[in-house]
Amino acid sequence: MISLTIRRLAGSRAWKPPLARSMVLVRRQARETIPSTPIKVLRTVDAVRKWRKPQVLDHRIVSLVPTMGALHEGHISLIRAAARESHQVVVSIYVNPAQFGIKEDLASYPVTWDNDCKILAKLDRELADDGGNLGRISAVFAPTTNEIYPSGFPGQEVNSKGSFVVMTPISELLEGRTRPTFFRGVATVCLKLFNIVQPEKVYFGQKDVQQTVVIRNMVRDFMLPIDVVVGQTSREPDGLALSSRNVYLGERRRNVATVLNRALKAAEEQYHNGVLDRDTILKAANSVIADTLNEQMALGPEQRVKYEVDYISLADPSTMQEVTNVDPKVGGILSGAVKMLPVEAPQPGEDLGHSDGPAVRLIDNIVLEPSA
Numbered sequence: 624m625i626s627l628t629i630r631r632l633a634g635s636r637a638w639k640p641p642l643a644r645s646m647v648l649v650r651r652q653a654r655e656t657i658p659s660t661p662i663k664v665l666r667t668v669d670a671v672r673k674w675r676k677p678q679v680l681d682h683r684i685v686s687l688v689p690t691m692g693a694l695h696e697g698h699i700s701l702i703r704a705a706a707r708e709s710h711q712v713v714v715s716i717y718v719n720p721a722q723f724g725i726k727e728d729l730a731s732y733p734v735t736w737d738n739d740c741k742i743l744a745k746l747d748r749e750l751a752d753d754g755g756n757l758g759r760i761s762a763v764f765a766p767t768t769n770e771i772y773p774s775g776f777p778g779q780e781v782n783s784k785g786s787f788v789v790m791t792p793i794s795e796l797l798e799g800r801t802r803p804t805f806f807r808g809v810a811t812v813c814l815k816l817f818n819i820v821q822p823e824k825v826y827f828g829q830k831d832v833q834q835t836v837v838i839r840n841m842v843r844d845f846m847l848p849i850d851v852v853v854g855q856t857s858r859e860p861d862g863l864a865l866s867s868r869n870v871y872l873g874e875r876r877r878n879v880a881t882v883l884n885r886a887l888k889a890a891e892e893q894y895h896n897g898v899l900d901r902d903t904i905l906k907a908a909n910s911v912i913a914d915t916l917n918e919q920m921a922l923g924p925e926q927r928v929k930y931e932v933d934y935i936s937l938a939d940p941s942t943m944q945e946v947t948n949v950d951p952k953v954g955g956i957l958s959g960a961v962k963m964l965p966v967e968a969p970q971p972g973e974d975l976g977h978s979d980g981p982a983v984r985l986i987d988n989i990v991l992e993p994s995a
């Protein structure tokens with residue numbers, strides 16, 4: 624009786640039973656590719672699982688490069704590294720709301736899907752022409768928030784209820800002090816991405832050093848059969864670390880934004896000169912920051928750039944806890960975060976940056992390699 628009814632209703636062109644409708648959707652999605660490329664665009668967990676299954680049987684090495692889109696050379700360097708070492712590279716593009724605090728820039732975060740597709744298409748052609756690679760970009764996973772949070776999005780508040788991966792104490796340090804929900808959001812979404820794609824290798828950038836430690840700890844503590852690879856930080860010629868958020872800077876702040884890298888380099892120089900104590904190493908960084916700010920404050924409001932230092936840190940590489948002396952057998956991580964404030968007295972026609980140049984928080988770090 625029921626099947627008869629369904630068949631009769633299904634005769635109408637507009638109506639399809641829910642199962643058939645979702646099968647049509649899955650078939651259509653399975654066919655979507657980035658224009659003029661074989662790169663599949665997968666939007667659902669189901670579509671990724673269907674794509675992934677035969678790779679296991681064929682003993683293909685699958686790697687994942689998680690991103691939030693607005694792709695730049697930093698992301699590209701990770702994808703290149705992944706293609707050298709694996710048969711199939713999956714790039715995820717998902718702006719994960721759970722890692723943004725309620726007062727952060729989720730609403731204005733740059734979303735550049737068409738340009739990202741062009742970048743991936745060009746890169747994939749290069750990878751195909753370069754005989755040194757094991758693989759190419761096979762798929763982009765670009766899910767919706769409903770897909771990633773099937774029980775409903777838990778919210779961005781510190782006390783949100785939901786299924787989370789919480790890594791303490793590391794998530795409370797440094798970045799986590801200013802962004803208390805950040806690493807909970809990152810670890811949670813990364814575990815989901817790892818479970819969906821089931822990669823043998825995952826690629827993360829050194830620019831977000833604390834994130835790499837959180838991910839390594841999660842992989843170790845939850846026995847995930849995944850190799851975590853960290854690619855070095857890609858920089859502009861003047862040392863500024865590439866970041867999707869650099870688009871917010873505009874020209875005036877862009878010129879001063881190198882201050883963090885210059886400060887960390889001054890501190891690194893102390894270590895290379897044999898200094899191991901925290902105060903002397905960090906004093907070098909803090910002097911650069913203070914001198915640069917003094918230079919700016921000597922300018923008028925129509926020219927100057929102001930910034931606030933969130934932290935300058937010297938930490939242990941595997942815990943990110945502050946150290947009072949660098950153990951030369953272990954090395955250390957010099958890192959920092961600086962908030963570039965909106966420009967004062969904008970000039971007519973001045974390029975203020977994306978979204979009219981809100982405050983931008985920049986991060987950077989330098990690894991002090993063990994010397995002994």
Ligand SMILES: Nc1ncnc2c1ncn2[C@@H]1O[C@H](COP(=O)(O)OP(=O)(O)OP(=O)(O)O)[C@@H](O)[C@H]1O
Binds near residue numbers: 827828829
């Ligand atoms: N300059 C860079 N060099 C190497 N890897 C990078 C660089 N910038 C980002 N990545 C890495 O790319 C991956 C995706 O990062 P994401 O999409 O957040 O870009 P982002 O530039 O860090 O953005 P944001 O400005 O929001 O911090 C992360 O593993 C991140 O560490």
Ligand SMILES: CC(C)(CO)[C@@H](O)C(=O)[O-]
Binds near residue numbers: 690717719813831
């Ligand atoms: C790893 C990540 C893609 C998780 O959303 C994000 O934190 C990022 O882009 O670094």
Ligand code: BAL
Binds near residue numbers: 691722723831
């Ligand atoms: N690159 C880290 C992502 C974030 O800052 O939200």
